[in-house]
Amino acid sequence: MSLSVTEKSYLYNSLSSSPSVRPDGRLDYQFRAIEITTDFLTSSNGSSRIIASDGSECIVSIKSKVIDHTVLQPDDSLVEVTLDISGQRDDSPMVESISSLLREVYSKTIDKKSLTLTTKYSFKLYIDVLVISTYSNPISLISMAIFSALNSTYLPKLVSSFDDIEVEELPTFHDYDMIKFDVNPPLIFLVIIVGNNVFIDPALNESEIANNSLIITWNDNKISPPIRSLALNDTYCEGFKPQLLQRSMELVEKCANGITAMLQDDK
């Protein structure tokens, strides 16, 4: 969708005025409706499918593999994230930046202890993200999909002993029983700045007139790094006042707990 110059100017004025009016009538802290399905891929340990009201859709699969963590390099992670956005090349700036950010977020926040099996072996998690269609920046949608996928992940139950330094043995697992993977995954929010106003979860038409935007990570019930500024369009890019950074973070703090609770009890 491309808007004309006058349409953009109209949108800009309505969003930057006080009180502001969003094109779909939402308030500044309100999200668009989403639909989530979890646990539909039987060959994955966890999976989720999320559809936003504008038709953006994202599918996430979590698979695990037992690896020997004693041979890992210090900066090797136990979590690997791959991203495939349908219709975009793998080396396009958007795909590269988002996957680099996701790697940064999830390799740091998922606790290594929760994946450790024995003194020698660990699970390695593969988070594969497939974005089937997207209209605006999908980062927030992806993080919600990964959140619900990780929360529906079940890993095989270990039946062999924990300490295998003395006895050389491979970890063996229970035939049927699975253990729920216990994590509190981070969420990523996108906040746009228009004039002196800030809005969460921008739709495409709002992104096209944003002066600037911020990617804010929410982990462990507080705002935490990485935080980035991001330009969503070419024409309306501008600097913003430091107070707006503060207000964006307050906006995220206002709605993050609600979103987390909503995603956790979707079953």
Next chain:
Amino acid sequence: MSRLEVYSPEGLRQDGRRWNELRRFDCSINTHAHTSDGSSYLEQGNNKVITIVKGPQEPPLKSQLDQTKATLNISLNITPFSKFERSKTQHKNEKRILELQTILIKTFKKNILMHLYPRTLIDIQIHVLQQDGSLLSCLINGITLALIDAGIAIYDFISGISIGLFNETPLLDLNSQEEIVMSSVTLGVVGNSEKLSLLFIEDKLPLDIMENVLAIGIAGAHRIKDLMDIELKRHAKERLLKQSK
């Protein structure tokens, strides 16, 4: 009965089916109404396939423009998590994928009334979320459903089916374990007729049993066509109800 017996003397396969039984077949159309002109979601056994049709639309590249008929483009995305064991590569531009794409394009070029849509592009995207044997036949069924949802004129249904041959016994609709141990044929059958629009054999198959194999396959394909038809009619009825409200 040993655990790895493909076909037991009692006539049962590993997953409990008899030789002429299909796997669970669940399909739905118009699943991605926002993003596409036609879409389908197909579950055939443990295969899960999303098909998205965009078009007929103006082609983004001049090279894709044909003055006399539509251009058909099919891109197949096999996700790294689709098999039980996660694959390391993204599968894009693999020879196997390119070959499957060409086979699908060749099959559907003849079935779509391409001359009705000159100077346009029909773009089909397929995402394989999970696979468990007979992939090609699943893709064919998914595309047929999505094309019908898009309202693109086709001559008839094309239903895909795979048949394997185990010790002179033909087995219908193979799963991935059966596919490894026996040679198989994939058929694309046109509607309720006995016409084939695709016959794909990669292995050795004795010629004298071929007729028998084809007969079983065509019967299976007709059943799949009926199952698709039931779902399409159910969907149409539902839509009509919504409209008349």
Next chain:
Amino acid sequence: MNVQDRRRLLGPANAKPLTFNTLTTSNESDELKKTVLKNEALEVALHTGFVSNSNGSSLVEVKDVANSHHETSLITSVYGPRAIRGSFTSQASLNIQLKNGSLEKYSSSQLKEVGNFLTNIFKSVINLPRYAKSGIDIFIYLIYDKEIQSNEKSDSTNSITSILPHCITGITLALVDAGIEIIDMAAGGIYKGNVFAFIKSGEEIIGFWKDEGNREDIMNSIDNCKKQYDEYKNMMLTYLVDKENCKAN
């Protein structure tokens, strides 16, 4: 241009291109040595206009003992505004790429992400609508980038974050050298893993990047980063004024 543009009417075949008298330029920029500016925390060497095939270029060498604890050297070259293939665009398209030097320190996706981030920053700095139908390409070559051995524990780890302010300085200088219109001189600062890029004497933030630390640091580090922004800006201005003076004499 040897590629004929088929979208335009080119006039009669015997038409001659319009030429202006060539300005007699002096080669003083070659003689100009790089200027070294110092204060107690920062040692910066700046140099511009030495990559002859580009429209503008800059060399930034920084030894930062106070904030990022890094010794960094990078070359920035600006190509453009130049014609782009394809459809009409009402404003210039900007593209910034980073390249590893001899030390293969950063992964390619990290460099792409940083390139994308810098592009986003400079979208609000360069007067892009001034250059319709054109592209501006900026390349940053990281010659070296190493951590200074310091006794006290440095608050920033060995990440790409610490070179961001130097990249911003480099690009700004190279843009000035190329004569591309910018809204203001952009510069940035780093404090406790927070990188801020400013324009308009620190009143407006144009970029923010944070990879570590916690939320409380953010607002507190703005002032520190602003101080560094002022330092960088003054250095750039001193350098540019000196250079002009050299030319004039």
